[in-house]
Amino acid sequence: MAKTYDYLFKLLLIGDSGVGKTCVLFRFSEDAFNTTFISTIGIDFKIRTIDLDNKKVKLQIWDTAGQERFRTITTAYYRGAMGIMLVYDVNNERSFENIKNWIRNIEENASADVEKMLLGNKCDLADRRQVSKQRGEQLAVEYGIKFMETSAKASINVEEAFYTLARDIKAKTEKKLKEASNPTKSGGHALRAPEISRKPPVWLARCSIL
């Protein structure tokens, strides 16, 4: 069958345990239709299709576990990731300080040009805040990445964050394609369709960790 989309991006959520990664991706809420059967097994990933500037973009989004004892399994997810959401909890100083450790972890295990974004989650709990928005912004500037405060609970900026990350990966991919199709000089040549591997990824066969 002909390819029905333009881009496929694999995205990951990482950060300390309890910052809200799973809630950012999954509902599991009281009003969810989710059966006990599915809740017990847990969800591994989601595939979502979004439209970015008239291009059809498929996102495959994975959750990871923040606990130390899962760390080696988590790094296995880094392979092939094109975008990573670094999540901390604005009410938890420690989770913010640990972002630098997560960044180091990414540098050691993920592809060098992986697109990153910083999320300060649980921004709905204003009275318990330990990390100001300004400090989040500053850290993001230091690393040269984008930043947003989110709330999985109040549905603030969650979708926007995924769109932003996807848009940045798309821009990077298109820039690379342009350079590849015109190696001597970057110019206005027609882009070739990106070669994205369509074979079932091997990491699908690994054990689940949730």
Place this chain on the structure above:
Amino acid sequence: MSSSVEIESLKDENGKNIYTVLCTFCSSKILNPGSSTYVNIEVAVKLHRMQRKDEEEVEEEEEISDYWMVDDMFTFENIGFSNTVENLKYLICADCEIGPVGWHNLTDQKSYIALSRVKHD
């Protein structure tokens, strides 16, 4: 839904789905028209009944044999995959997370959406 007359009206001469496949509960788009193939699976896989969380859990399974088969998981518009149970991953709506609406076979990498657990529009 299980009547063969109804199934005939949902697939074209090549067995492809004529209509968009949507979540029954929230209308999230699961498959575009023409992106899956009808199969009748003789050894029916048992699927737990879908129910809301606030309903009392019924330990009941349903035998379903009419499916839309999807060759490549990235054909899906929106879908959620459960963690692995034996050699399967159960499929759920990516938006409201109701499920299972089908399953994914890790051996042959094919996915199956139960006709009776989605709506066609």
